Amino acid sequence: MTSPPIGLVAGHRFGLTFIRMTNNMNTTCNPLRRPMTLSLLSGLAVAVLNLLLASPVPAADATGDMVPLAIKLPAPAFKGTPKDLQLGPNVEPLSDKPRAPMMVPPDLKNIAADTKVKITCSDKNVPADNLAKLTDGDKDASDQSIIFLRKGTQWVQMDFGSLQELFALVVWHAHNMAKVYHDVIVQVADDADFIENVRTVFNNDQDNTSGLGVGTDREYFETYEGKLINAKGVKARYIRFYSKGSTESALNEYTELEVYGRPAK
Numbered sequence: 209m210t211s212p213p214i215g216l217v218a219g220h221r222f223g224l225t226f227i228r229m230t231n232n233m234n235t236t237c238n239p240l241r242r243p244m245t246l247s248l249l250s251g252l253a254v255a256v257l258n259l260l261l262a263s264p265v266p267a268a269d270a271t272g273d274m275v276p277l278a279i280k281l282p283a284p285a286f287k288g289t290p291k292d293l294q295l296g297p298n299v300e301p302l303s304d305k306p307r308a309p310m311m312v313p314p315d316l317k318n319i320a321a322d323t324k325v326k327i328t329c330s331d332k333n334v335p336a337d338n339l340a341k342l343t344d345g346d347k348d349a350s351d352q353s354i355i356f357l358r359k360g361t362q363w364v365q366m367d368f369g370s371l372q373e374l375f376a377l378v379v380w381h382a383h384n385m386a387k388v389y390h391d392v393i394v395q396v397a398d399d400a401d402f403i404e405n406v407r408t409v410f411n412n413d414q415d416n417t418s419g420l421g422v423g424t425d426r427e428y429f430e431t432y433e434g435k436l437i438n439a440k441g442v443k444a445r446y447i448r449f450y451s452k453g454s455t456e457s458a459l460n461e462y463t464e465l466e467v468y469g470r471p472a473k
């Protein structure tokens with residue numbers, strides 16, 4: 209958006225060349241100086257006219273035909289933050305304004321909600337019907353909407369069955385009170401064991417206590433809006449959502465996960 213349209217750059221360069229050429233001609237006393245200068249002048253006039261007549265580049269071209277991502281939000285369950293909360297050094301302040309929408313391609317859907325998606329997790333004590341709660345559309349802050357994974361670094365994984373192009377992820381751990389989750393990491397891979405072509409989409413584990421690398425993203429407060437992560441069109445079949453407890457509990461809570469994407473071409 210900051211770079212000038214190509215026509216303007218070309219016109220500017222043409223102008224500079226024109227000035228240099230006329231300067232040279234003034235000093236060399238060329239008998240052809242006058243007609244040449246006139247023809248150059250008329251050429252420049254045509255160029256400027258073309259530039260003026262050319263329709264301006266619409267701003268929408270920068271984002272293509274992107275649309276704002278519509279996310280269905282649950283009711284907020286708390287307001288403000290307690291003063292005695294022990295926070296790390298780099299926590300995003302809690303905003304009291306609604307989040308700005310993310311611009312995405314128009315043909316996306318929440319592919320996590322597809323019944324063919326296979327969901328697994330690192331805690332073998334979590335029954336399969338509990339995992340189904342992660343994509344049932346219920347994002348409520350109440351206890352029965354939340355599933356619990358044991359303490360330590362834990363993950364929830366999705367297998368989409370085929371290569372997908374991922375644009376937006378939304379994560380609701382638990383928004384029943386003001387809390388900050390630790391070691392929130394999202395990775396994608398080409399295999400179920402996360403060995404092949406592993407790419408990190410989000411990582412706020414700044415002290416690397418989960419051992420997946422030093423994260424540069426910020427910690428954040430859990431809210432009814434969930435955490436919206438830009439996956440920037442990364443292509444993958446598998447995705448993993450990591451966490452390592454919160455300021456509230458060593459346990460890992462999950463309420464809902466949404467993945468907005470489309471089949472990769």
Ligand SMILES: [Ca+2]
Binds near residue numbers: 341342345346463464
């Ligand atoms: Ca749910």
Ligand SMILES: [Ca+2]
Binds near residue numbers: 391
């Ligand atoms: Ca950490």
